[in-house]
Amino acid sequence: MLKIENLHVAVGGKEILKGLDLEIEAGSVHAIMGPNGAGKSTLSYALAGRDSYEVTAGSVTYLGKDLLELDPHERAGEGLFLGFQYPVEIPGVSTMNFLRTSLNAVRRYRGLEDMDAVTFLRLVKEKAAALDMNPDMLKRAVNVGFSGGEKKRNEMVQMAVLEPTLAVLDETDSGLDIDALKVVADGINALRSPERAALLITHYQRLLDYVVPDFVHVLFDGKIVKSGGKELALELEEKGYAAVA
Amino acid sequence: MAKSTDIKAYMDAFESARGTLPGAGQAWAEDIRDEAMQAFADLGLPTQRLEDWKYTSPNFLKDVDYATLSSGADIMLEAEKQPGLHILSLKEAVAHQPDRIQTLFEQKIEGDALFHLNRAMASDGLVIRVEKGCRIEKPVTIRHSATGQTASHIHHLILLEERSALTVIEEFTGETGTNWTNPAVMVEIAEGATLQHYKHQNAGPDAVHTAQTAVRIAAKGRYDRFAYFTGAATARDDVRVTLEGKDAYLSLKGLSLCKKGQSHDLITCTDHAVADTASDQAFRGVLGAGAKAAFQGKVIVRQDAQKTDANQSFKNLLLDRSAEVNTKPELEIYADDVKCAHGATVGELDKHALFYLKSRGIAPDEARALLIEAFITDQFEAIMNKSVRDNFMAHAKAWMAGRVNL
Ligand SMILES: Nc1ncnc2c1ncn2[C@@H]1O[C@H](COP(=O)(O)OP(=O)(O)OP(=O)(O)O)[C@@H](O)[C@H]1O
Numbered sequence: 001m002l003k004i005e006n007l008h009v010a011v012g013g014k015e016i017l018k019g020l021d022l023e024i025e026a027g028s029v030h031a032i033m034g035p036n037g038a039g040k041s042t043l044s045y046a047l048a049g050r051d052s053y054e055v056t057a058g059s060v061t062y063l064g065k066d067l068l069e070l071d072p073h074e075r076a077g078e079g080l081f082l083g084f085q086y087p088v089e090i091p092g093v094s095t096m097n098f099l100r101t102s103l104n105a106v107r108r109y110r111g112l113e114d115m116d117a118v119t120f121l122r123l124v125k126e127k128a129a130a131l132d133m134n135p136d137m138l139k140r141a142v143n144v145g146f147s148g149g150e151k152k153r154n155e156m157v158q159m160a161v162l163e164p165t166l167a168v169l170d171e172t173d174s175g176l177d178i179d180a181l182k183v184v185a186d187g188i189n190a191l192r193s194p195e196r197a198a199l200l201i202t203h204y205q206r207l208l209d210y211v212v213p214d215f216v217h218v219l220f221d222g223k224i225v226k227s228g229g230k231e232l233a234l235e236l237e238e239k240g241y242a243a244v245a
Numbered sequence: 246m247a248k249s250t251d252i253k254a255y256m257d258a259f260e261s262a263r264g265t266l267p268g269a270g271q272a273w274a275e276d277i278r279d280e281a282m283q284a285f286a287d288l289g290l291p292t293q294r295l296e297d298w299k300y301t302s303p304n305f306l307k308d309v310d311y312a313t314l315s316s317g318a319d320i321m322l323e324a325e326k327q328p329g330l331h332i333l334s335l336k337e338a339v340a341h342q343p344d345r346i347q348t349l350f351e352q353k354i355e356g357d358a359l360f361h362l363n364r365a366m367a368s369d370g371l372v373i374r375v376e377k378g379c380r381i382e383k384p385v386t387i388r389h390s391a392t393g394q395t396a397s398h399i400h401h402l403i404l405l406e407e408r409s410a411l412t413v414i415e416e417f418t419g420e421t422g423t424n425w426t427n428p429a430v431m432v433e434i435a436e437g438a439t440l441q442h443y444k445h446q447n448a449g450p451d452a453v454h455t456a457q458t459a460v461r462i463a464a465k466g467r468y469d470r471f472a473y474f475t476g477a478a479t480a481r482d483d484v485r486v487t488l489e490g491k492d493a494y495l496s497l498k499g500l501s502l503c504k505k506g507q508s509h510d511l512i513t514c515t516d517h518a519v520a521d522t523a524s525d526q527a528f529r530g531v532l533g534a535g536a537k538a539a540f541q542g543k544v545i546v547r548q549d550a551q552k553t554d555a556n557q558s559f560k561n562l563l564l565d566r567s568a569e570v571n572t573k574p575e576l577e578i579y580a581d582d583v584k585c586a587h588g589a590t591v592g593e594l595d596k597h598a599l600f601y602l603k604s605r606g607i608a609p610d611e612a613r614a615l616l617i618e619a620f621i622t623d624q625f626e627a628i629m630n631k632s633v634r635d636n637f638m639a640h641a642k643a644w645m646a647g648r649v650n651l
């Protein structure tokens with residue numbers, strides 16, 4: 001589904017990703033772990049197509065398409081979803097309006113009609129409830145005044161509504177309390193299917209107890225330096241990156 | 246043309262019009278008009294050397310010979326009869342309630358030549374009074390429309406007696422044509438009274454709009470103003486408020502949507518004259534390519550005005566690098582125990598927010614439109630009257646359509 005080859009990405013003229021290779025098959029869940037500053041978020045932004053993240057070499061193929069040729073909104077249209085490490089606050093745009101605009105934009109990209117208001121409302125309420133999000137929050141401006149955990153939960157509501165083919169979740173588990181972690185994990189598991197895949201970026205083993213990955217990779221200084229099964233995460237937690245990388 | 250000639254033309258116009266103006270033949274009214282005309286002549290037409298006129302080019306006064314133009318502004322009043330609400334035309338009020346009007350009419354906005362010209366030439370206007378303790382439910386709407394090449398000097402007086410409440414909506418519209426509207430609104434808010442004052446300046450594309458508003462707020466009084474500026478080639482909104490009694494509160498808000506060929510200048514002067522008063526000011530501008538806007542806010546805290554709480558914020562969104570915006574907060578503080586805060590930002594659309602929206606599948610144009618709308622919606626939150634807020638929002642949406650790529 002996703003094939004990253006020799007990816008080099010520079011930010012502000014500084015090379016952050018230095019020849020990264022990664023392949024994700026449909027139906028699989030991959031986890032990326034790695035020390036602060038290793039380039040994990042950089043990878044997620046490069047995949048989503050953020051402006052200032054300059055791909056200087058390498059290629060990314062997604063569902064047979066050259067992902068790097070697509071604009072960010074087209075990538076979303078093709079089923080890519082990025083759960084932000086730091087979700088952005090948007091004063092003046094209600095979460096509900098944001099979700100509807102977003103869902104309809106993606107539907108239009110796929111040649112579908114806008115979803116009617118009633119069906120949409122029912123869908124959002126159902127997804128929000130499944131993720132234990134207070135429906136009142138949907139009326140509030142996107143992420144404005146949300147707690148750290150609420151922001152992460154909001155990312156998951158967006159994911160649940162958009163039902164992406166490939167979800168890249170950048171530290172979605174950070175800042176969540178134990179109960180919320182469980183709820184979010186259920187949300188991710190609910191999307192698991194043979195046609196979909198997920199890339200979880202995390203610092204903690206705990207999320208991986210709930211969302212068991214097929215593969216774990218260590219990203220260190222801009223490259224994947226080690227890959228393994230789910231037991232690699234335990235090994236990392238025990239020994240630290242220095243010993244493994 | 247030399248300045249004296251300009252002034253002379255206005256004086257001649259005044260002489261020929263005075264016999265038809267409200268209060269003609271009444272000595273006190275004639276005196277006030279004479280004094281006002283003299284003050285105008287002494288000050289002369291404004292120039293950009295004046296601090297208050299720094300950002301507005303008064304060239305429009307030279308381009309068209311406004312002195313000789315006839316008045317072309319229509320005033321349409323929309324108000325339901327409600328107990329305690331009294332509305333008279335300026336003419337009727339001058340004839341029937343000379344004492345009351347005299348004191349109000351005597352009020353001056355010092356140093357403002359166009360205000361004096363307005364007082365001298367005032368041909369029409371409304372005198373709105375709300376009786377003690379009467380809280381008027383339905384808003385009073387005043388629609389002004391200007392046509393052709395005209396000059397008009399309209400003078401409204403709004404008087405709220407103790408513990409009364411009123412909502413006034415002023416709307417200015419107009420056709421093409423270099424019409425000049427130079428309105429003045431004088432407001433008196435007695436103890437415990439509340440005025441919500443909304444204004445939509447949506448004058449025609451070649452129009453000039455130079456408005457002055459002077460407000461006095463007594464103890465526990467409250468004045469809430471929102472000025473929405475979208476029209477005219479050159480527009481100014483000059484608002485001066487004095488908080489004269491303990492616990493007086495002022496909320497001054499505004500939004501300017503400004504496009505190519507337009508210049509909007511919103512000027513405020515807030516005078517905290519006594520202790521324990523508060524003011525909250527927030528202005529926003531959305532500027533398209535080639536647009537020009539300025540926000541000048543002066544806050545004075547007098548020596549006795551301890552415990553003053555004054556906030557000022559200016560936020561501007563530039564949709565194109567060729568837009569120009571100036572913000573000038575100014576504080577004059579003579580008391581020592583006060584809380585004054587001000588902030589100003591000028592920026593383009595938030596790149597992080599744009600990317601966030603795009604990453605959710607929203608196309609760049611739609612993402613931009615959503616953020617501009619959000620910036621505007623956020624500012625409209627300050628409007629307490631829902632139907633006003635909805636009307637302004639509907640207008641703003643129409644304004645935005647097609648302007649996203651500018
Ligand atoms: N605009 C920039 N200019 C220069 N360096 C940058 C810029 N943005 C990010 N970096 C650097 O890129 C490196 C990788 O950052 P990135 O956010 O990808 O790390 P990360 O692996 O996600 O770390 P964390 O675990 O802390 O989230 C860091 O050293 C960071 O300081």
Ligand SMILES: [Mg+2]
Nearest residue numbers: 040041042085
């Ligand atoms: Mg990161």
